[in-house]
Amino acid sequence: MLKRFLPNQHVQDIFEINPTMLKQKGIKGIITDLDNTLVAWNVPDATPEIVEWFNKMEENGIRVTIISNNNEKRVKLFSEPLKTPFVYSARKPFAKAFKKAAKQMKLSKDEIVVVGDQLMTDVLGGNSAGFYTILVVPIVKTDGVWTRINRRIERKILSWMRKKGLITWKE
Numbered sequence: 001m002l003k004r005f006l007p008n009q010h011v012q013d014i015f016e017i018n019p020t021m022l023k024q025k026g027i028k029g030i031i032t033d034l035d036n037t038l039v040a041w042n043v044p045d046a047t048p049e050i051v052e053w054f055n056k057m058e059e060n061g062i063r064v065t066i067i068s069n070n071n072e073k074r075v076k077l078f079s080e081p082l083k084t085p086f087v088y089s090a091r092k093p094f095a096k097a098f099k100k101a102a103k104q105m106k107l108s109k110d111e112i113v114v115v116g117d118q119l120m121t122d123v124l125g126g127n128s129a130g131f132y133t134i135l136v137v138p139i140v141k142t143d144g145v146w147t148r149i150n151r152r153i154e155r156k157i158l159s160w161m162r163k164k165g166l167i168t169w170k171e
């Protein structure tokens with residue numbers, strides 16, 4: 001059961017995810033989390049590096065959808081300037097938002113990667129919905145209040161996985 005929390009891949013940050021690596025896997029779309037994945041949870045706008053990352057994906061024909069459990073105001077304000085589709089109040093780890101995003105991108109599950117910084121929402125949700133999942137290291141160590149509760153559980157799962165030898169990366 002706990003294997004549902006195990007990402008297919010683990011990277012340091014979103015910038016390790018690039019069109020070359022995605023194309024090798026036959027990936028045409030990305031479903032990404034927002035807070036602490038693209039920018040710190042308390043930063044309202046995309047940084048120039050993130051804008052460039054989105055542009056690079058677009059140039060290479062890779063579709064990106066942001067799905068976030070955060071509210072409409074936060075997600076809209078961040079996503080609209082990037083002209084990228086988004087789902088707010090997504091209720092991850094439930095599968096609904098992931099499936100909706102895939103449908104809107106007109107891609108099948110095996111053409112999409114799910115990216116995020118949390119096991120309890122992004123990885124569990126992505127895995128359960130049948131996607132390839134990539135875990136990124138959270139941009140900042142602090143979190144909003146709900147995430148703090150998830151992190152506590154997450155730490156327990158991570159230490160269990162480490163003991164089992166399921167993960168080898170450092171914190």
Ligand SMILES: [Mg+2]
Binds near residue numbers: 035
């Ligand atoms: Mg997050």
